[in-house]
Amino acid sequence: MISFAFTAEQQDFRAELLRFARTELAPKYIERAAAADFAWDAHRQLAKLGVLGIGLPEEYGGTGPADPVTLGLATETLAQGDINVAAGPIYVGLVAAQIAEHGQPSLARKWVPRMIAGEEMVAIAVTEPSAGSDVSNLRTEARAVDGGWRITGEKIAISHAMNAGAALVYAREPGTSGYAGISCFLVPLDAEGVTRSHTIGMGALPLGWGGLSFEEVFVPADHLVGERGRGFAGAMSHFDFSRPAIGLACLGAAQASLDEAIAWSQQREAFGRPIAAFQGVSFPIAESATLLEAARWLCYRSLWARESGEQHTHLAAMCKWWPPQVAKDAIEAALVTHGNLGYSAETPLQQRYRDVMSYLIGDGTAAIQKRIIATTLIGKVAAR
Numbered sequence: 001m002i003s004f005a006f007t008a009e010q011q012d013f014r015a016e017l018l019r020f021a022r023t024e025l026a027p028k029y030i031e032r033a034a035a036a037d038f039a040w041d042a043h044r045q046l047a048k049l050g051v052l053g054i055g056l057p058e059e060y061g062g063t064g065p066a067d068p069v070t071l072g073l074a075t076e077t078l079a080q081g082d083i084n085v086a087a088g089p090i091y092v093g094l095v096a097a098q099i100a101e102h103g104q105p106s107l108a109r110k111w112v113p114r115m116i117a118g119e120e121m122v123a124i125a126v127t128e129p130s131a132g133s134d135v136s137n138l139r140t141e142a143r144a145v146d147g148g149w150r151i152t153g154e155k156i157a158i159s160h161a162m163n164a165g166a167a168l169v170y171a172r173e174p175g176t177s178g179y180a181g182i183s184c185f186l187v188p189l190d191a192e193g194v195t196r197s198h199t200i201g202m203g204a205l206p207l208g209w210g211g212l213s214f215e216e217v218f219v220p221a222d223h224l225v226g227e228r229g230r231g232f233a234g235a236m237s238h239f240d241f242s243r244p245a246i247g248l249a250c251l252g253a254a255q256a257s258l259d260e261a262i263a264w265s266q267q268r269e270a271f272g273r274p275i276a277a278f279q280g281v282s283f284p285i286a287e288s289a290t291l292l293e294a295a296r297w298l299c300y301r302s303l304w305a306r307e308s309g310e311q312h313t314h315l316a317a318m319c320k321w322w323p324p325q326v327a328k329d330a331i332e333a334a335l336v337t338h339g340n341l342g343y344s345a346e347t348p349l350q351q352r353y354r355d356v357m358s359y360l361i362g363d364g365t366a367a368i369q370k371r372i373i374a375t376t377l378i379g380k381v382a383a384r
């Protein structure tokens with residue numbers, strides 16, 4: 001029998017996080033979103049609530065075995081209050097899992113407990129000025145030297161570039177091309193030769209988006225994460241977690257917008273009756289509710305497949321292109337339901353719209369996700 005029920009423990013956890021999202025996060029969402037500073041206080045509160053350690057090894061302060069459904073539930077729920085704060089557990093889940101799984105124990109012991117405690121962020125730096133969707137074309141160079149590596153190159157559009165203590169940097173050995181020769185290194189961002197530059201986006205400001213430049217930066221040999229020359233091998237499986245989690249965060253923000261649209265449609269009057277009486281208002285609400293429900297279960301289906309050990313790369317890619325689009329459209333519809341008020345910077349609708357937009361591009365556009373789905377279903381011919 002198919003069951004769409006969460007466990008009693010998951011439901012209690014969700015109720016606790018929803019209370020937190022509504023009472024602690026939502027009231028200051030607009031204020032936090034306007035400041036280009038990472039919300040460390042809110043992030044540390046997530047650590048206290050036990051959100052940042054979900055599915056990470058117990059020896060580093062986590063809850064133990066991978067638990068993607070609970071982590072997805074947490075991000076969806078928190079995003080009802082503040083999608084930027086809700087992104088924190090996704091980054092920690094994505095990056096800390098890679099370090100714990102593929103990094104040297106000494107490296108994991110240094111960074112993972114601090115990430116779980118909400119004291120440190122580690123960015124993930126792939127994108128470059130001439131290599132975004134086509135990551136196999138990246139140019140940042142890692143040269144083997146005595147005792148380690150020297151890294152030189154430029155990364156752009158990196159979340160947490162401004163507030164992370166370190167970054168997982170993808171770089172290739174000289175003379176290599178394509179995916180071959182690309183390795184992943186944990187680079188402390190206070191190392192000599194690193195410079196950061198802030199980029200202001202249309203939303204998601206607290207995520208400290210920006211560029212990272214590396215000029216002959218030395219990293220010791222034990223800062224290699226995963227196998228030499230196979231940098232993406234360890235990362236790809238973790239993107240299969242972060243994609244549905246991103247989808248759910250977008251849907252959480254959209255659900256809050258839909259709830260507000262429903263309440264406003266009952267309260268606001270025009271032509272002598274509540275605007276909910278007009279199908280021009282109630283049908284978009286019905287359509288958004290339908291699409292959010294469908295997109296939500298797609299995400300949980302993908303996370304459940306991951307938990308069950310089923311092949312889920314194509315499902316994860318579906319979750320990264322469709323739910324963010326559905327969420328953006330639902331927020332736009334809710335904004336219009338609110339009339340002039342929806343456009344006002346005093347309501348969270350326009351802010352959610354701008355924040356959710358970031359996920360239509362970050363971690364790969366819809367076109368790239370469809371390419372992954374097509375390749376999984378059809379074969380390599382679809383990747384041309």
Ligand SMILES: Cc1cc2nc3c(=O)[nH]c(=O)nc-3n(C[C@H](O)[C@H](O)[C@H](O)COP(=O)(O)OP(=O)(O)OC[C@H]3O[C@@H](n4cnc5c(N)ncnc54)[C@H](O)[C@@H]3O)c2cc1C
Nearest residue numbers: 124125126127132133157158159358361362363364365367
């Ligand atoms: C808010 C935000 C946060 C981000 N955070 C990070 C981060 O933390 N770390 C990181 O490394 N990067 C990050 N990025 C960068 C992001 O991953 C890239 O922007 C994205 O992968 C697209 O690359 P690009 O911008 O170079 O666009 P391009 O690769 O230049 O693509 C431009 C357009 O061409 C289309 N296109 C390209 N190739 C194909 C194809 N084969 N078929 C069909 N269409 C195609 C794309 O869909 C897109 O519409 C972030 C971006 C944003 C906006």
